[in-house]
Every structure is written in C-alpha cells, then in structure tokens.
Amino acid sequence: MELLTTGEADIRRAADGIKAGLLVAFPTETVYGLGADAFNQVALARVFAAKGRPRFDPLIIHIASLETLDRLADLSALTPLMREKAAALMARFWPGPLTLILPKKPEVPDLATSGLPSVAVRCPDHPAALELIRLSTGAVAAPSANPFGRLSPTKAEHVRDQLGDRVDFILDGGRTSVGVESTVLDLSGGSSPAAAAPVPRILRPGGLSREAIEAVIGPVEFLAPGFSASEAAGISDPTAFTPGQSGPVSPGQLKSHYAPITPLVLYSPEAMASLAYSPGELFIFFSPKSRDSWLAVQNRTFPKDLIWTLSDSGSTLDGAANLFDLLHKLDRLEAAYIRVEAAPPYELGPAINDRLSRASTL
Incomplete structure (x- = not known):
C-alpha cells in the first residue's frame, strides 16, 4: 500500500494503476471508494476479495462524464417518462451524491452488477475523483473502501487502518465533505411500457435528501432494507444474482451494515432522554440541546470523552459529515457500548438513522 497525494502526478500514477488492474482508494464527496476498472473482471474480483464483500452485493460504477453512461446504461429501455426523470436528475444532481439504478x-x-439486469451509476462531486476516472478507464467500480459491514471511511487513515496492504494506492484528499454514502434511486422499474405509472424508489437514503429529489421529479417511494445477511446468503448462488432472484438490487440494502466493532444501540430521542448512565458506555446525542437536557436530569458531571454530540449546530448536514469519523474515533476507545440518539427525520436525518439502525445491535 502506498499513500499518494491528490496532486496531478500522483493522480496520474493512480489512474495508470487502475488501467493495470490495481486497486486505488480515492476520496469522493461522500466517503472514500475502493476503485477498480469496471470492465476488468480480475480487478473487480480483487475488490470483493479485499473487502470480504459477498458477490451478491452489486457495486456502484463511477463516471466522470455523461458520454461514458452510454457504455453502461441502456436508457432506451426506460419508458419516456422515466427517461425524462433520469435526464432531469442528472442535469440537477450530477456531479453529486446520487446513484441511479x-x-x-x-x-x-x-x-x-451481481448478475442483475440493472447497473448502479453515479458521477462523484470531487475534483480528484473526477480526474482519476477521466485519466483511467472512464468507468471505475468503487464500493466504500472498508471491510464489508464495517464503518465507512471518511479519511485516508481510515482506509489505511482497515484495509492496509489489500489496496495498492490510497489518494489522500483529506476528510470527505458529505460523510455518508450516496442516495441510491431506482429508475429501472420504468423499463416496461406496460408498467402502470412506475414511481422511482429510494433504495438507500444518503447524501441527497428525498425532499431535494422530489422537488425535481415529483413523488418517490422509499424502500426499507429488506435483507439480512443470512437471508442474502441463502440465495441459491451466493456469487451472483440472476434476473428474477430475490435479493439486494443496490449496495446498502442489507439490514446489518456500517457497524463499529464496539456494540452500538440506537434510541429515539424520547428513549435516549430517559437512559441512565452505566460505567464503560459512550453516549452520542444529536445536538447540544438534547445532551444538555439529559445532563440536567443526571445532575452530575462526566469526563469529556464519555458524552458526545453528532452536530454542535443541530444540523443534519453537519451530523452526516461527522457520523463515521466520530464512530471511528469512539471505536478505538474500546467501550462496552455506544448509545446513540436518532437524528431528526428530515434532510439527511433519514440517511444518518439508516446507517445507525443497520449498525445497531438491537
């Protein structure tokens, strides 16, 4: 593993590595991705092996221009209405934290694609990522650069600590700005002319809010995670899906995911407010307001490294940006439990709560 900068020479070196079948971890606006040439099956197999990722979980392919989309997606298979929605979304949110199925x-x-008839594609909003993709093959498959099921990386050091020599190069672009993975929106349901008014579906909430999407294309459905790891493992061929099989159709659909090593439990604000403290536990409140209310009831002081807030401003955007970085930090403290208050259910709050609910042990 070699740590590189996001200078031009280092990005070009990393791009040459992708063209040669190597694995490159790189920053995006969401989290760090583990990139490989999307058309090199040997390199793709290395991604699954490096992460310990089951092959029933499809990858997101990252592009830097709409011209590349023609190599990946057959937009003519969509209904005219869904093609219009796709075009509007790309024009408004690409580059950005939106993945389209x-x-x-x-x-x-x-x-x-795990044998599926659909492909997950996005255009990341990060200059180093876009340059890496342009200089390499134009299409880079990149799940998050962490062991499967563990905390996503928002810093180069997170990648180094979790994957080490399983990755060839790491481009260090500092901390990511959004902090949670992209929102995954399924448009493939509109591929049948006989479909009755197909509605786009959010398969994974993420760095783009439902409200923002609906402001552009109208109502969307939200599909809650429907597969446990054991359910997915029960698929007849665990190495790939075939059309018609029941299972995840996008990354981030497993019920258990994004987890620290330390047991984590997610609580509603009401339940969190009534918790009593036990030795060896860490508490994360969403904002100083809820933290201070809880502290007033406790009527005692606590060491600084036991009680935390996800967002000092009470903003869900700040909370999302801080989420994985804070969990990485607290995971190193080897506490008995991390107890976390849920975020408000608007803007990026659903994405925060989605990650926390899948990480929760209860």
Whole structure:
C-alpha cells in the first residue's frame, strides 16, 4: 500500500494503476471508494476479495462524464417518462451524491452488477475523483473502501487502518465533505411500457435528501432494507444474482451494515432522554440541546470523552459529515457500548438513522 497525494502526478500514477488492474482508494464527496476498472473482471474480483464483500452485493460504477453512461446504461429501455426523470436528475444532481439504478448494457460485467439486469451509476462531486476516472478507464467500480459491514471511511487513515496492504494506492484528499454514502434511486422499474405509472424508489437514503429529489421529479417511494445477511446468503448462488432472484438490487440494502466493532444501540430521542448512565458506555446525542437536557436530569458531571454530540449546530448536514469519523474515533476507545440518539427525520436525518439502525445491535 502506498499513500499518494491528490496532486496531478500522483493522480496520474493512480489512474495508470487502475488501467493495470490495481486497486486505488480515492476520496469522493461522500466517503472514500475502493476503485477498480469496471470492465476488468480480475480487478473487480480483487475488490470483493479485499473487502470480504459477498458477490451478491452489486457495486456502484463511477463516471466522470455523461458520454461514458452510454457504455453502461441502456436508457432506451426506460419508458419516456422515466427517461425524462433520469435526464432531469442528472442535469440537477450530477456531479453529486446520487446513484441511479438503470437498465444495463450487456457489456457491463455481471460481477459488477451481481448478475442483475440493472447497473448502479453515479458521477462523484470531487475534483480528484473526477480526474482519476477521466485519466483511467472512464468507468471505475468503487464500493466504500472498508471491510464489508464495517464503518465507512471518511479519511485516508481510515482506509489505511482497515484495509492496509489489500489496496495498492490510497489518494489522500483529506476528510470527505458529505460523510455518508450516496442516495441510491431506482429508475429501472420504468423499463416496461406496460408498467402502470412506475414511481422511482429510494433504495438507500444518503447524501441527497428525498425532499431535494422530489422537488425535481415529483413523488418517490422509499424502500426499507429488506435483507439480512443470512437471508442474502441463502440465495441459491451466493456469487451472483440472476434476473428474477430475490435479493439486494443496490449496495446498502442489507439490514446489518456500517457497524463499529464496539456494540452500538440506537434510541429515539424520547428513549435516549430517559437512559441512565452505566460505567464503560459512550453516549452520542444529536445536538447540544438534547445532551444538555439529559445532563440536567443526571445532575452530575462526566469526563469529556464519555458524552458526545453528532452536530454542535443541530444540523443534519453537519451530523452526516461527522457520523463515521466520530464512530471511528469512539471505536478505538474500546467501550462496552455506544448509545446513540436518532437524528431528526428530515434532510439527511433519514440517511444518518439508516446507517445507525443497520449498525445497531438491537
């Protein structure tokens, strides 16, 4: 593993590595991705092996220009209405933290899509990521750069500490700005002309809010996570899906995911307010307001490193940006439990709560 900067020479070196079949961890606006040439099946297999990722979990392919989308997605398979929605979303939110599920071209390797007839695509909003993609193959498959099921990385050091020599290069672009993965929106349900008014579905809440999406294309559905790891493992062929099999159709659909090593429990604000403190535990309140209310009831002082807030401003955008970085920090303290208050249910609050609920042990 070699740590590189986001200078031009280092990005070009990393891009040459991707063209040669190597693995490159790189910053995006959401989290760090573990990148490989999306059309190189050997390199894709290395991604799954490095992460310990089951092959039933499809990858997101990152592009730097809409011209590349023609190599990946068959937009002609969508209904005219869904094509309009796709075009509006790309124009408004790409580059940005939005992944679209679209009908795929036959040339896309089944390993990248877990054998599904659809492909997950996004254009990241980060200059180093875009330059890396442009200088390499134009299409880089990149799940989060962490062991499968563990905390996503928002700093280069998180990648180094969790993956080490399983990655060839790490581009260090500092801390990511959004802090949670992209929102995944399924548009492939509109691929059948016979479909009755197909509605786009959010398969994973993330760095783009539902409200922002609906302001552009109208109502969308939200599909709650429907698969436990054991349910997914029960699929007849665990290495890939075939059309018609029941299982995840996008990354981030497993019920258990994004977890620290330390047991974590998520609480509603009401339940969190009534908790009593036990030795060896760490508490994360969403804002100083809820923390201070709880402290007033406790009527005692606590060491600084036991009680934390996710957002000092009470903003869900700040909370999302801080989430994984704070959990990485607290995981190193080897506490008995991390007890976390849920975020408000608006803007990026659903994405925060989605990650915390999948990490929760209860």
